[in-house]
Amino acid sequence: MDITTFTSNKRFQIWGISLLVVLAALATLPQWVGSYYVVLLTFILMYILITVSWTIFSGPTGYMSLASAAFFGVGVYTSAILFPMTGAVLPLPLIIVIAGIISFILGLLVGALTLRLKGIYFAIFTFGLVLLIQRFLLWFEMNITATRGRFVATLDNNYIYYVMLVIFVATLLTAYFIRRSRFGLALQSIGENEEAAAHIGINVTLVKVIIFAISAVFMGAAGAIMASKLIYIDPYIAFNPLLSFMPVLMAIFGGLGQFYGPIIGAAVFAYLQEFLKTEFPFAYMFTFGLVLVMVMVFMPSGLVGMIQRLLASLKEGPQEKSTPSWTLIFSFLFGILGGLVSWFIFRERRGARVHLKVGGVVTIIVIAFYLILLLLAYLGELRSGYFGI
Amino acid sequence: MPRGVPREINVRILEGEGVTKYFGGLAAVSNVDFHVDEGEIVGLIGPNGAGKTTLFNLISASLVPKPGVIKFKGENITGKKPYQICRMGVARTFQMVKIFTNMPVLENVRLGSFFGTLPGMSSADIAREAAELLEFVGLSAMSATPAKDLTLANQKRLEVARALATRPELLLLDELMAGLNATEMAQAMELVKRIRDKGITIVMIEHVMKAIMSVCERIIVLHHGEKIAEGTPREIANSKKVVEVYLGEQADAGS
Numbered sequence: 080m081d082i083t084t085f086t087s088n089k090r091f092q093i094w095g096i097s098l099l100v101v102l103a104a105l106a107t108l109p110q111w112v113g114s115y116y117v118v119l120l121t122f123i124l125m126y127i128l129i130t131v132s133w134t135i136f137s138g139p140t141g142y143m144s145l146a147s148a149a150f151f152g153v154g155v156y157t158s159a160i161l162f163p164m165t166g167a168v169l170p171l172p173l174i175i176v177i178a179g180i181i182s183f184i185l186g187l188l189v190g191a192l193t194l195r196l197k198g199i200y201f202a203i204f205t206f207g208l209v210l211l212i213q214r215f216l217l218w219f220e221m222n223i224t225a226t227r228g229r230f231v232a233t234l235d236n237n238y239i240y241y242v243m244l245v246i247f248v249a250t251l252l253t254a255y256f257i258r259r260s261r262f263g264l265a266l267q268s269i270g271e272n273e274e275a276a277a278h279i280g281i282n283v284t285l286v287k288v289i290i291f292a293i294s295a296v297f298m299g300a301a302g303a304i305m306a307s308k309l310i311y312i313d314p315y316i317a318f319n320p321l322l323s324f325m326p327v328l329m330a331i332f333g334g335l336g337q338f339y340g341p342i343i344g345a346a347v348f349a350y351l352q353e354f355l356k357t358e359f360p361f362a363y364m365f366t367f368g369l370v371l372v373m374v375m376v377f378m379p380s381g382l383v384g385m386i387q388r389l390l391a392s393l394k395e396g397p398q399e400k401s402t403p404s405w406t407l408i409f410s411f412l413f414g415i416l417g418g419l420v421s422w423f424i425f426r427e428r429r430g431a432r433v434h435l436k437v438g439g440v441v442t443i444i445v446i447a448f449y450l451i452l453l454l455l456a457y458l459g460e461l462r463s464g465y466f467g468i
Numbered sequence: 469m470p471r472g473v474p475r476e477i478n479v480r481i482l483e484g485e486g487v488t489k490y491f492g493g494l495a496a497v498s499n500v501d502f503h504v505d506e507g508e509i510v511g512l513i514g515p516n517g518a519g520k521t522t523l524f525n526l527i528s529a530s531l532v533p534k535p536g537v538i539k540f541k542g543e544n545i546t547g548k549k550p551y552q553i554c555r556m557g558v559a560r561t562f563q564m565v566k567i568f569t570n571m572p573v574l575e576n577v578r579l580g581s582f583f584g585t586l587p588g589m590s591s592a593d594i595a596r597e598a599a600e601l602l603e604f605v606g607l608s609a610m611s612a613t614p615a616k617d618l619t620l621a622n623q624k625r626l627e628v629a630r631a632l633a634t635r636p637e638l639l640l641l642d643e644l645m646a647g648l649n650a651t652e653m654a655q656a657m658e659l660v661k662r663i664r665d666k667g668i669t670i671v672m673i674e675h676v677m678k679a680i681m682s683v684c685e686r687i688i689v690l691h692h693g694e695k696i697a698e699g700t701p702r703e704i705a706n707s708k709k710v711v712e713v714y715l716g717e718q719a720d721a722g723s
Contacts, residue, residue: 261582261583264575264578264579264582265579265582265583267568267571268568268571268579271568271569271570271571272566272567272568272569274530274562274566275562275566275567275568276579277530277549277550277551277554278528278530278550278551278554278559278560279554279559279579279580279583279584279630279631279633279634280551280554280555280580280583280584280585280634281551281579281583282549282551283551
């Protein structure tokens with residue numbers, strides 16, 4: 080039995096066909112839906128592709144890169160310089176390719192410099208890179224070019240959507256083939272034990288740097304096209320630190336175990352974000368955080384992991400440890416109750432000062448809920464399996 | 469017990485000249501000269517902290533000797549990278565087993581063939597070779613098991629199989645017997661001999677005297693980073709200096 084290559088031909092066919100159907104649907108979508116949904120979908124595609132390209136490198140190796148915003152920002156600025164409001168210097172496809180190349184080179188440099196750092200140090204350094212570039216650009220724009228922001232030429236929403244779709248497909252294909260190739264295997268072994276990987280003949284540094292740089296290409300390309308959507312950009316917008324954390328959260332939210340985990344995670348997450356932003360503009364961050372915490376506690380292996388466990392238990396009957404304890408049911412209900420309460424209150428009195436009080440109450444409820452969880456965990460009701468991966 | 473396969477010429481597969489490694493002010497390995505002949509099983513012994521694993525790390529390029537020169541098949545390999553050393557034909561195992569725990573057993577071995585050898589092997593060849601190696605170390609039945617679910621003895625076998633998958637000419641075994649019970653140890657000793665019979669030269673670090681005495685043809689003794697003795701098992705067992713610094717009470721316990 081060959082484990083990494085095709086598990087079975089039939090399954091591969093089903094996947095292939097359903098993917099083609101999804102792709103066809105995505106390609107013809109702008110003709111059916113309104114412009115709001117096209118824009119929304121552009122954002123969702125962007126988040127998915129950034130998450131997937133983050134996962135190419137950080138998923139198997141466990142090196143948590145927070146440089147995503149830097150690569151994205153580099154793409155945005157490439158566009159801002161070469162595709163300004165005053166008229167394009169170069170044709171757009173070329174600009175996107177150039178943005179990808181610049182991100183690739185930045186990835187090579189950063190990778191060569193930092194990939195000897197491990198764990199949290201790597202995360203901090205890569206995040207530092209985002210802030211460094213942001214601050215430098217800010218200084219440069221203020222002092223040298225005497226501006227702060229730049230205007231980028233606008234494009235038709237549908238056009239942006241299609242370009243994003245092309246980059247999206249390219250990202251997915253690259254991610255898929257890297258995962259399937261011996262590089263994917265090498266990355267995984269590096270994540271498991273770097274020293275052992277080096278001693279069985281893997282050029283650890285080269286593999287890490289190259290794949291890191293490849294993963295940067297798509298973020299840069301996405302940034303280049305998004306610049307036209309953003310229209311006005313400045314260093315704060317282009318190098319938004321939040322974009323460094325989003326792919327991490329989205330990938331974990333979806334589950335890193337499977338190829339489609341980060342895709343589903345990013346899609347649901349991006350939609351959820353949009354939904355919460357429009358429905359609860361004031362409680363958006365709070366609710367968002369709450370959802371995230373719930374996911375971490377109840378779905379340690381992400382959405383996909385949970386679905387798989389559900390399917391498995393449906394197929395094989397209840398498994399050992401799969402029956403949720405009373406604690407979990409209780410605290411889950413508690414969480415839902417808290418969520419519902421906050422929904423009603425926030426819906427009714429949007430914009431009033433009463434939010435501060437309500438926010439306080441809800442916070443207390445949530446804290447109480449976690450205290451109960453902790454207490455019960457202490458009493459041994461919760462097994463470690465629910466928290467660990 | 470046959471003492472080694474007949475050899476016409478003694479070709480030095482591995483040589484070290486004045487190999488030294490300081491950690492801060494402490495000489496972990498100090499001015500050690502050594503050589504290993506093709507087809508030999510050489511034992512490397514010494515009390516804890518003698519510098520045995522450091523010497524292995526120097527040979528396999530985890531560390532770089534300073535000063536000192538290490539030659540593999542006459543070529544100076546000092547300063548090369550671990551993956552280069554591996555592809556040249558030096559494989560190793562680790563004192564604390566370092567397998568890829570979340571991968572299936574077969575995958576661990578396949579990785580060795582994929583990267584440890586020169587490119588050009590088809591995946592069918594690699595799969596066949598991996599299956600053969602699992603058979604060789606006795607893990608065929610567990611090829612789909614995640615490596616973390618193996619017993620320690622089997623994990624050590626897996627590590628050996630993964631090292632062999634890189635097609636080494638020289639295999640460095642770091643405490644293969646540690647933590648094994650009597651039966652497993654006997655199997656491991658058997659395995660070491662079978663690897664030698666394949667024509668692979670072996671250097672092994674070992675604390676279990678019984679194993680070292682019965683398997684090795686030559687033994688090098690380190691103490692405080694220095695080589696204090698070298699010779700056949702009998703010579704070592706009878707060397708006053710060695711008994712003084714190292715064997716001590718273990719001499720009766722082991723033999």
